[in-house]
Amino acid sequence: MKPVSLPHDPYNVIITGVGGQGNVMASRVVGNILSRKGFNTIIGETFGASQRGGSVTSHLRISSHSHWSPQIPKGRCHLVIALEPTEAIRVLTHYGNPNVRVVCNTRPVHAIGVISGEQPYPPMDRLKAWIAELSADCRFLEATEKALELGKPILGNIVLIGAAAGLGALPIDRQDFEAGISASLSSDMLALNLKAYDLGVRLVQ
Amino acid sequence: MSIVLTGQKGERHLVMGNEAIARGALEAGVSVAAGYPGTPSSEIIETLAKASTDGHLYVEWSVNEKVAMEVAAAASFAGLRSLCVMKQNGINVGSDFLLHLALTGIRGGMVIVHCDDPGALSSANEGESRHFARMLELPLLEPGDFQEAKDIVKMAFELSEEIRNVVLIRSVTRLSHASGNVVFGDIKPVEKKAHFKHGGSMLDPLEGPMSSLPVPYRHARQQDKLKQAVARFEESSFNTYSGPETPELLVITSSACHLYSQEAVHLLNVADRVGLLKLGTTWPLPPRLVEKYLGMTDRILIVEEVIPFLEENVKVIAAERASNIGPKTFYGKRDGHLPATDEMNPDRVAAAISKILTVDYTPVPEDYAKRAQEVAHLGAPGREMTFCAGCPHRASFWSIHNALQMDARDGFVCGDIGCYSLAVLPTGFNTLKTLHAMGSGVGLASGFGKLAQFGLNQPVLATVGDSTFFHAVLPALVNAAHHQSDITLVVLDNSGTAMTGFQPHPGLPVDAGGHQVPALDIAGICEAIGAEVRVSDPFDIEKTRRTLLELFDIKGLKVLLLKQICALSPEKKSRKMFEVAVDESICLGQECGCNQLCTRIFKCPGLNWDPERQVSRIDEVICVGCGVCASICPSGAIRKKEVASA
Numbered sequence: 001m002k003p004v005s006l007p008h009d010p011y012n013v014i015i016t017g018v019g020g021q022g023n024v025m026a027s028r029v030v031g032n033i034l035s036r037k038g039f040n041t042i043i044g045e046t047f048g049a050s051q052r053g054g055s056v057t058s059h060l061r062i063s064s065h066s067h068w069s070p071q072i073p074k075g076r077c078h079l080v081i082a083l084e085p086t087e088a089i090r091v092l093t094h095y096g097n098p099n100v101r102v103v104c105n106t107r108p109v110h111a112i113g114v115i116s117g118e119q120p121y122p123p124m125d126r127l128k129a130w131i132a133e134l135s136a137d138c139r140f141l142e143a144t145e146k147a148l149e150l151g152k153p154i155l156g157n158i159v160l161i162g163a164a165a166g167l168g169a170l171p172i173d174r175q176d177f178e179a180g181i182s183a184s185l186s187s188d189m190l191a192l193n194l195k196a197y198d199l200g201v202r203l204v205q
Numbered sequence: 206m207s208i209v210l211t212g213q214k215g216e217r218h219l220v221m222g223n224e225a226i227a228r229g230a231l232e233a234g235v236s237v238a239a240g241y242p243g244t245p246s247s248e249i250i251e252t253l254a255k256a257s258t259d260g261h262l263y264v265e266w267s268v269n270e271k272v273a274m275e276v277a278a279a280a281s282f283a284g285l286r287s288l289c290v291m292k293q294n295g296i297n298v299g300s301d302f303l304l305h306l307a308l309t310g311i312r313g314g315m316v317i318v319h320c321d322d323p324g325a326l327s328s329a330n331e332g333e334s335r336h337f338a339r340m341l342e343l344p345l346l347e348p349g350d351f352q353e354a355k356d357i358v359k360m361a362f363e364l365s366e367e368i369r370n371v372v373l374i375r376s377v378t379r380l381s382h383a384s385g386n387v388v389f390g391d392i393k394p395v396e397k398k399a400h401f402k403h404g405g406s407m408l409d410p411l412e413g414p415m416s417s418l419p420v421p422y423r424h425a426r427q428q429d430k431l432k433q434a435v436a437r438f439e440e441s442s443f444n445t446y447s448g449p450e451t452p453e454l455l456v457i458t459s460s461a462c463h464l465y466s467q468e469a470v471h472l473l474n475v476a477d478r479v480g481l482l483k484l485g486t487t488w489p490l491p492p493r494l495v496e497k498y499l500g501m502t503d504r505i506l507i508v509e510e511v512i513p514f515l516e517e518n519v520k521v522i523a524a525e526r527a528s529n530i531g532p533k534t535f536y537g538k539r540d541g542h543l544p545a546t547d548e549m550n551p552d553r554v555a556a557a558i559s560k561i562l563t564v565d566y567t568p569v570p571e572d573y574a575k576r577a578q579e580v581a582h583l584g585a586p587g588r589e590m591t592f593c594a595g596c597p598h599r600a601s602f603w604s605i606h607n608a609l610q611m612d613a614r615d616g617f618v619c620g621d622i623g624c625y626s627l628a629v630l631p632t633g634f635n636t637l638k639t640l641h642a643m644g645s646g647v648g649l650a651s652g653f654g655k656l657a658q659f660g661l662n663q664p665v666l667a668t669v670g671d672s673t674f675f676h677a678v679l680p681a682l683v684n685a686a687h688h689q690s691d692i693t694l695v696v697l698d699n700s701g702t703a704m705t706g707f708q709p710h711p712g713l714p715v716d717a718g719g720h721q722v723p724a725l726d727i728a729g730i731c732e733a734i735g736a737e738v739r740v741s742d743p744f745d746i747e748k749t750r751r752t753l754l755e756l757f758d759i760k761g762l763k764v765l766l767l768k769q770i771c772a773l774s775p776e777k778k779s780r781k782m783f784e785v786a787v788d789e790s791i792c793l794g795q796e797c798g799c800n801q802l803c804t805r806i807f808k809c810p811g812l813n814w815d816p817e818r819q820v821s822r823i824d825e826v827i828c829v830g831c832g833v834c835a836s837i838c839p840s841g842a843i844r845k846k847e848v849a850s851a
Contacts, residue, residue: 015675019593020593028384032453038357038651041219041385042380042383042384043386045383045384046326046544052592052593052624052627053588053589053591054588055588063731067385067386067464067468068464068468069464069551070379071465071550074552074568075568075573076568076635087585089580089585090585093580093585097569097570098573109810109827110810110824111517111589112589112591112631112632113587115589115812115813116801116804116805116808117801117804117816119587122584126583126584133580134238148825153826
């Protein structure tokens with residue numbers, strides 16, 4: 001196994017989104033890969049409301065030497081992977097800092113307050129500007145649209161993982177990804193997941 | 206098969222706290238496991254169920270937690286090791302039996318795992334279960350990390366057999382539902398023969414009958430057992446200390462709070478000033494051990510969730526040993542350094558320590574924090590909880606709400622525990638007017654339905670799910686039938702314990718291990734106790750509303766069974782029933798007169814309102830194709846087309 005160094009130790013990653021977007025699955029995929037690479041990995045999940053329209057966040061703590069709390073302290077996140085842009089902002093409010101990086105899907109999921117017209121959904125260019133303002137580096141991807149082209153919108157989560165890896169923001173490569181998911185997927189689904197991952201990598205090159 | 210079951214001794218894997226607990230039970234040679242689903246505990250039984258195929262293990266989702274305790278106790282009485290699992294509410298449900306069981310004692314090791322939900326992330330209460338250990342006089346263990354979540358189970362079984370009484374293990378959401386690296390031990394299949402010995406004398410703990418009588422004798426014995434447990438706790442490797450020999454501040458903590466406290470000490474860079482005593486044996490506390498660490502310093506902060514249980518128990522020891530250790534200053538929940546509600550996190554602990562030691566701590570530059578708050582206000586609209594797209598409950602409550610409006614006698618619905626509890630919110634049209642424990646809605650309805658003699662003339666309804674029906678509704682329903690209470694019970698049957706992940710219940714033809722079992726018929730049961738029963742598909746909103754209005758006019762106990770599978774069930778997730786689309790040439794938006802019924806009132810997440818074009822839209826990623834919105838659109842602008850079966 002080739003040695004990999006972490007940008008920070010512990011390296012703190014938040015994967016955020018809305019229930020049903022495949023957030024918990026994404027955090028487990030990444031966590032398992034990093035655990036297999038020998039890192040001490042902790043995943044803290046809040047998914048009680050996951051399928052019920054609520055915000056869902058997974059906190060990943062990755063360390064070469066120690067175990068950390070399943071909740072990242074305020075302001076201490078290094079990387080935000082957001083499946084939904086307003087959720088990126090929500091996470092940055094609590095865990096952001098001037099050095100944080102963001103990889104963000106642009107597909108909105110409207111809260112019911114937005115659907116009913118009680119609250120406006122912010123324009124995408126404003127959202128992008130705010131996220132850029134609150135981060136050191138941010139990338140926006142049409143991950144859901146790309147995944148829709150693959151026939152599985154849920155794979156937007158894997159597109160984003162591919163993008164984060166492609167940017168060097170996650171210490172994993174394609175081999176790690178394949179090894180990490182191959183045991184649990186059928187060959188069809190494995191091929192689709194790899195396609196989604198590659199798409200993500202390409203989108204940020 | 207899951208790595209939790211197949212992983213070999215010495216291997217290190219990333220597993221959930223609940224999986225670690227299940228692995229620990231397997232390594233300890235558990236023979237019988239029973240529980241009732243409840244977040245954050247459900248994965249323990251689910252994991253064990255997958256291991257129950259080889260004949261060495263019997264696992265069941267019991268009808269409720271009390272019965273689960275009884276099933277587990279029976280195995281123990283017959284000499285087997287048994288595990289019983291539930292969320293915090295479950296200890297309440299089973300406490301009547303448990304109070305007697307704790308007096309009686311056990312034979313094979315019996316461990317109860319109860320997972321609390323500080324912050325009520327997935328609960329209708331924040332009640333914590335540790336105080337039950339004190340009330341029931343049973344030993345309590347709390348794992349402080351993921352490895353301990355596995356290892357403490359083995360210790361619990363050994364202790365249980367040593368003292369011949371039940372041992373409690375308390376977990377919390379941030380351990381049960383978090384994942385960490387765990388090194389596995391060995392799983393050795395145990396060949397055990399079950400036999401219940403009952404021919405011995407009344408007081409023979411090994412071969413006599415199992416009962417709590419005579420109480421004074423048994424109670425004294427029970428307290429001797431606790432003393433035995435304390436003696437073991439004084440030496441336990443689950444109680445650890447890290448820090449300087451004479452710290453300025455001693456933090457005493459347990460469970461996930463141990464991880465928060467560690468992190469807080471790191472954040473504040475005070476490892477040379479603060480000592481951390483992590484306790485894994487939290488009731489009864491080992492007094493000699495606690496005295497030793499209290500003696501190291503004069504200032505003590507106690508970090509725990511949720512109520513000051515540990516804090517009060519430590520203070521009792523401090524008072525008893527005051528002549529040895531001198532007066533102490535305590536910080537914690539009672540003096541307000543930490544909140545006594547909600548869950549803890551590293552920041553809350555850091556705030557308390559920084560205040561006590563007067564250390565400055567600024568997590569983020571102030572201008573960043575201020576700007577982030579401003580942006581959040583503009584850029585992150587709140588996300589209220591909602592029924593999923595295509596959820597049968599949205600359709601059911603639509604019909605119930607409309608039927609009550611049409612009836613116009615100020616009728617109301619008593620709610621119950623499940624996904625459908627959300628009908629207390631706008632997503633269920635604020636239809637529920639009471640919400641308490643499992644089954645309580647029907648008990649309340651039974652009471653309301655007898656108030657006609659005092660002038661109550663409102664239609665009284667209750668809604669329960671299919672799993673809840675079996676768990677706690679049956680006695681209340683029998684009460685209503687026997688007393689001729691005038692109520693309408695709506696059973697929202699979505700074919701599984703949907704909220705916690707589709708665990709089977711007695712209404713289904715399959716059990717936890719996947720075996721074929723007889724399914725109990727809810728409609729048949731209701732008919733047998735004399736209810737007037739109707740059945741409808743909630744997606745047929747016209748028929749459902751009409752049926753409800755008919756039932757309101759019948760006196761006595763009525764039951765409407767609304768059957769439609771949960772939108773998240775594996776069978777539904779694979780395929781849409783309908784392709785749904787909005788015909789923009791027909792949708793008149795605000796000109797229609799419908800007042801945007803679909804998005805403003807029905808507000809399924811699969812719908813969007815396009816403010817620019819002034820029309821409703823379907824979000825093709827979120828819509829699951831239930832077609833109900835097509836039924837409610839008065840102008841027929843929402844079109845549904847049946848999807849041909851594959």
